[in-house]
Amino acid sequence: MPIQTISRLAELPPAQWDGLLATRQPFLSHAFLSSLEDSGSVGGRSGWRPHHQVLTDPAGGLKAALPLYRKTNSYGEYVFDWAWADACHRAGIEYYPKLLCAVPFSPVTGERLLGDPQASGQLIDALTAALPGQGYSGLHVNFTEPGADVLMDGREGWLERIGCQFHWHNRGYRDFQDFLDALASRKRKQLRKEREQVAGQGIGFDWREGHQLSELEWDFVYACYANTYEIRGQHPYLTRAFFSLLAERMPEAIRVVLALQSGRPVAMAFCLTDGHSLYGRYWGCLAEFDRLHFETCFYQGIDQAIAMGLQRFDAGAQGEHKLIRGFEPVITRSWHYLQHPGLRAAVAEFLEQEHIGVLRYAEAAREALPYRQGDS
Known part of the structure; x- marks a missing residue:
């Protein structure tokens, strides 16, 4: 052959x-x-x-x-x-x-x-x-x-x-609080405090599927993604066109969460899903906010995985900081x-x-x- x-x-x-x-x-x-x-x-x-x-x-x-x-x-x-x-x-x-x-x-x-x-x-x-x-x-x-x-x-x-790597597994949790109840008391308080610190800055979150973002919103997603490389003096791997093409060709697999302050987007996390797992791929913000990274990249993803009935959340490579937030080796x-x-x-x-x-x-x-x- x-x-x-x-x-x-x-x-x-x-x-x-x-x-x-x-x-x-x-x-x-x-x-x-x-x-x-x-x-x-x-x-x-x-x-x-x-x-x-x-x-x-x-x-x-x-x-x-x-x-x-x-x-x-x-x-x-x-x-x-x-x-x-x-x-x-x-x-x-x-x-x-x-x-x-x-x-x-x-x-x-x-x-x-x-x-x-x-x-x-x-x-x-x-x-x-x-x-x-x-x-x-x-x-x-x-x-x-x-x-x-x-x-x-x-x-x-x-x-x-x-x-x-470190992945989060859904043990049949009803909601985020149910997940928190599975943690030791000190860790449970730490995660709750981190979420409260973000909410206290007036930041809310809006989840979108691929077809629900405008090209202007994709511009924002890309700007956030590229900024994570630029602040380290590196060139981003992906081009702006990649996000538009993906939104056109496989919108059903895309999940983007926008972090909003006073209705204005300030950060985002880009994920993909296959109906079984949620895959956190890219994140970025255009200003500094205390604990926003943990909320946007981890806690929002856990929330979404529970809401969608997914079995696993793979938030990307490396990162021991995931361990204390319930992500298993x-x-x-x-x-x-x-x-x-x-x-x-x-x-x-x-x-x-x-x-x-x-x-x-x-x-x-x-x-x-x-x-x-x-x-x-």
């Missing part, structure tokens, strides 16, 4: 690509990935060049696919390999370009090997076999789900890497195939030690959760 490289997802009909997906998670959808490409958020000088791999059957139908990118840097990946690249530079080994199977700028676990498992395994094997002649240092698959972990485990030369996985034998051996040794450290960290974090004794 022939393997093709697709440089623009627009070359494929959305129904063909989406037909390979086993879940409704939005990040692997044709709408999301093509919006990144068509808006200029990937491609160009971004360091992400689409290099999607598809395997077709004799009738031309899709059997399997990989959302793949040719990377010339390590920005926007959230599985940090800068130290590996630096070690290669000092040793005179070319680390870039590399191939990455992932969702750009989205540290969300989900499908990576799309379609028939045996066929997607063929794609992985074909890519690794072709690496020596194509000038890539390796192939990486980030934030995999359990099905892909089973497929990757035991494949020769592949290294597993784990990480830790979750292990993430990625897989790495490195061509250079010396590099592979050094990274394998490092990952063995890192693995132990991450598991210990996650266990210590679980013991520090704010729930009353006996609650999970």
Whole structure:
């Protein structure tokens, strides 16, 4: 069965690509990935060049696919390999370009090997076999789900890497107060006080779906998003056009909360949902308000997840500050195939030690959760 490289997802009909997906998670959808490409958020000088791999059957139908990118840097990946690249530079080994199977700028676990498992395994094997002649240092698959972990485990030369994120789980709470009642007294008082501090500044909140925001409101959303990068002297990954394209192509998956003071928007949080989970992606504000970040990014998301009957709230990568607010440690996985034998051996040794450290960290974090004794 022939393997093709697709440089623009627009070359494929959305129904063909989406037909390979086993879940409704939005990040692997044709709408999301093509919006990144068509808006200029990937491609160009971004360091992400689409290099999607598809395997077709004799009738031309899709059997399997990989959302793949040719990377010339390590920005926007959230599985940090800068130290590996630096070690290669000092040793005179070319680390870039590399191939990455992932969702750009989205540290969300989900499908990576799309379609028939045996066929997607063929794609992985074909890519690794072709690496020596194509000038890539390796192939990486980030934030995999359990099905892909089973497929990757035991494949020769592949290294597993784990990480830790913090997700909130809905235990059937009736409302936010019901959630607070599950916390230890001191933590419950802390969260309640933080919410009261925000309300005391005259700030209220308005949740919108994708089709309910005007272009002027999308301008505000983007200004807030971009400001989170600009205050650190960085360039935002996403373009303004991305938000409008996404609102046009998948409005039903978008949830935006606007923080309003005297009816004027002052901050926002942008989320996506698949009907099972809420995914907090981007946040920003144009002025400083005490505790507004915690309310907008965490407590509003918990409120919304409870109201929608969702099972989980993934508020993004990292952040121990989530732990004391009821977000539980979750292990993430990625897989790495490195061509250079010396590099592979050094990274394998490092990952063995890192693995132990991450598991210990996650266990210590679980013991520090704010729930009353006996609650999970």
